[in-house]
Amino acid sequence: xxxIGPGRVALEVHERADAPGGAAVSDDLVAVRGRYQELKxxxxxxxxxxxxxxxxxxxxxxxxxxxTSLHAAAPALERHAHRLxxxxxxxxxxxxxxxxxxxxxxxxxxxxxxxARCLSQIEARFQRLCAVLPTxxx
Numbered sequence: 257x258x259x260i261g262p263g264r265v266a267l268e269v270h271e272r273a274d275a276p277g278g279a280a281v282s283d284d285l286v287a288v289r290g291r292y293q294e295l296k297x298x299x300x301x302x303x304x305x306x307x308x309x310x311x312x313x314x315x316x317x318x319x320x321x322x323x324t325s326l327h328a329a330a331p332a333l334e335r336h337a338h339r340l341x342x343x344x345x346x347x348x349x350x351x352x353x354x355x356x357x358x359x360x361x362x363x364x365x366x367x368x369x370x371x372a373r374c375l376s377q378i379e380a381r382f383q384r385l386c387a388v389l390p391t392x393x394x
Contacts, residue, residue: 284349284381285388291348292392308389311347315340315382322359322375326368333363333371340378352381 288308295304318339325332341356359374 284344284351284385287348287350288385288389289392308347308392311343312386312389315343318343319379319382323379326372326375330363330366330368330371334360337363349385352378352385355381 292304292308295307318336322333322336322340325336337356337360341353341360344350344353344356355374355378359371359378362370362374
């Protein structure tokens with residue numbers, strides 16, 4: 257666990273190498289796959305696929321805003337981190353959401369160096385997740 261503020265902690269999610277080709281895949285993939293299957297069963301495959309596409313597009317845009325606000329305004333970074341966390345939870349990426357909540361906490365505290373580290377970690381995790389999302393529909 258990682259302390260993200262007085263009395264607040266976030267669980268660290270560790271990666272494992274269990275994807276095809278030995279690529280490291282976050283534990284979020286299991287949860288996202290479950291959410292994808294749930295949407296597919298409840299609605300249809302097209303809706304499930306579109307929801308993941310929208311997640312990637314929206315996340316990319318908000319992540320870019322977060323990078324821009326990193327050196328500008330802590331309240332803006334905090335808002336962007338909050339929005340990223342919500343988007344991650346919508347698709348089941350709980351570990352990614354926890355990282356975003358951690359960013360939200362360090363942004364609120366005004367710790368710019370820690371925010372930069374968190375944002376870098378979030379960016380890398382998002383990229384790894386996006387790289388394997390196409391495998392969900394097969």
